Amino acid sequence: MDLNKLSLVFxxxxxxIVYIxxxxxxxxxxxxxxxGDKKNRKRHRKSLGxxxxxxxxxxxLRxxxxxxxxGEVNIGRKSGNFIVLDDPYASGYHARIFLKNNDCILEDLNSTNGTLLNGNRVNGRKYLNSGDEIVIGNTSFKVIG
Structure with a gap:
């Protein structure tokens, strides 16, 4: 009789467990x-250019x-870059722009003549915002988005 009760409990x-x-x-x-869960939903990536x-x-370039x-945009004179510059003041691999955690970041890749962001030389990484101006050699870009 105890075995029948134990069998019923199991x-x-x-x-x-199956219902759970x-x-x-x-x-x-x-x-x-x-x-998905609205609290854990990732924010949409910034659409920058x-x-x-x-x-x-x-x-x-026009x-x-x-x-x-x-993802990642590499800028420089060498053909392996996404944006290839025909500029004597640009290094082979001059700078890169990449997305990380929904932020857009500019990084100077130890270039000889430096990268300017809004007129200031970039040391290491800097966060980009819409309207920022990037100058590499004689070429200048404006961040839009």
Whole structure:
């Protein structure tokens, strides 16, 4: 008789566990369909770009053109860069712009002649905002977005 009661208790526990698993799975599916938990939802990434203000001697850049910033944008004279500058004052790998935690960051890559942000030389990394002006050699960009 004790074995029958114990068997009944285990059956009830197993059924309860199955119901808990099903309810958790349904909850996850519901949140997935509705777009997730609003508290933990990531903010939308900033949509920033670089508008060319002064193209200098760069035949591949056109004044007024906009270059979108997605992930990482490397700027310099070497062909491995995303933006290749034909400028004697630009280093091979001069600067990079990248997104991190929904922020846009400019980093000078130890260039010889430096990178200017709003007229000030960049040392290390600087956060970018819409309207900022970046100067590399004879080429200048405006951050838009």
């Amino acid at each position: 059956k009830i526990i197993i059924i309860a 698993i099903i309810s958790l799975a349904l909850r996850i599916m519901y949140k997935d369909i509705k777009g 670089l508008e060319i203000i002064n193209a200098g001697n760069n035949s591949n 004044k007024g053109a906009v270059i979108p910033i997605h």
